[in-house]
Amino acid sequence: MQYLNFNGKLIPAGTAIIDADNRGLRFGDGLFETIKYKNGELQLIDLHLDRLWQGLAALMFDIPRLFTKEYLTREIAKLIHKNRLTHARIRLLIIRGKGGLFDPENLHPVFVIQSWPLDDDFGKLNSNGLELCFYGDAIKSCDSFSHLKHNNFLPYLMGALFAKSNHCNDAIILNEHRRIADTTIANIFSIHEGAIYTPPLAEGCIAGTMRQFLLDHLPKKGFKIVETPLTKEFLLEADEVFLTNAMSPVKWVRAIGEKEFSRDTILDIHRSLSQTFPAIFC
Structure with missing residues (x-):
């Protein structure tokens, strides 16, 4: 029991x-x-x-x-x-x-x-990339509460149902400016020519614990990481995209719609972090 x-x-x-x-x-x-x-x-x-x-x-x-x-x-x-x-x-x-x-x-x-x-290998870096879609019927506000893990999760709830009905692994949630906030269960990062970008909290994303961990530790590993508003167009121009949350610290995104992404830098990130934090990046 x-x-x-x-x-x-x-x-x-x-x-x-x-x-x-x-x-x-x-x-x-x-x-x-x-x-x-x-x-x-x-x-x-x-x-x-x-x-x-x-x-x-x-x-x-x-x-x-x-x-x-x-x-x-x-x-x-x-x-x-x-x-x-x-x-x-x-x-x-x-x-x-x-x-x-x-x-x-x-x-x-x-x-x-x-x-x-959880299974022993839960949270490992995925070899089969995720497929994402955009969800636009509900938007995330950018206010004093939008970064909190509060129980009013309607945009994420409906986004998850939309993703499932459209055979996607997750849905990207937009904010009131029609820019990227996060996904239904994770923070989102894009990589452009080796530099890593993610929305700041002012864009309505959840203040993810793994997001903060990466902001603290990736620069120490020599990676450039920038908090900046992300448009749909900028995201789709990325070389690589990955998601993070407390359960799965790094998840490779293979595709958003018809746009596909590689994972070379993601592998470097994961390899570097797993050397220092093996218990987290298994």
């Missing part, structure tokens, strides 16, 4: 836990993090919790004194131990409690931690 952690209590994973008046259910009032656990380590945990705390402040949660990053880390570890996991995807959901739009019972966080086992 698998378990989940609901506000510090380990209960069977199929247990009903949400009241019909819950603000997370009614309004999407909350945040989430998806964290990779491997070889006894919660990968990029500091980046995940820093982003989460920024989100809690932005959404005006009232954080109890004992509700700390260390406390949540212990609660995640408790669930991992209970479910006897060695390699897993961890989802940490933070929602507010019951109440209407103007009259919440309180502003305290309620948390749910779930886990799913």
Whole structure:
């Protein structure tokens, strides 16, 4: 039997836990993090919790004194131990409690931690490139909340359904300026003559933990990386394109529509990072 952690209590994973008046259910009032656990380590945990705390402040949660990053880390570890996991995807959901739009019972966080086992080779650099498409029926706003991992994910939800119905691996989400934001599950990078480009947070993309990791570490490896707005035209002129998220640190994109991409620089990036961070870039 698998378990989940609901506000510090380990209960069977199929247990009903949400009241019909819950603000997370009614309004999407909350945040989430998806964290990779491997070889006894919660990968990029500091980046995940820093982003989460920024989100809690932005959404005006009232954080109890004992509700700390260390406390949540212990609660995640408790669930991992209970479910006897060695390699897993961890989802940490933070929602507010019951109440209407103007009259919440309180502003305290309620948390749910779930886990799913992963295959040992999950997250390896893919040899069969991804095929992407553009999704334009919903756009990503560029505001104070657009970079957060909040629970209002309609553009990503509909983009994922669009990608599946069009036999694509993922869909590229556009922002209010009709430029590139990200994809439904990842940040996006393009490579032009060896230089790496990715949209800045002001363009509405999620503040991905792996995105930040690459921004911090790729220049130290000798790679040029630039945060700049990306148009569809610029993206389609790229030599190479790749995606990143916490579960799959580098994913090669083979094609967007009819445009195909190589992966020589991507292989160099992955090889360089795997030498220094083998636990992450397996």
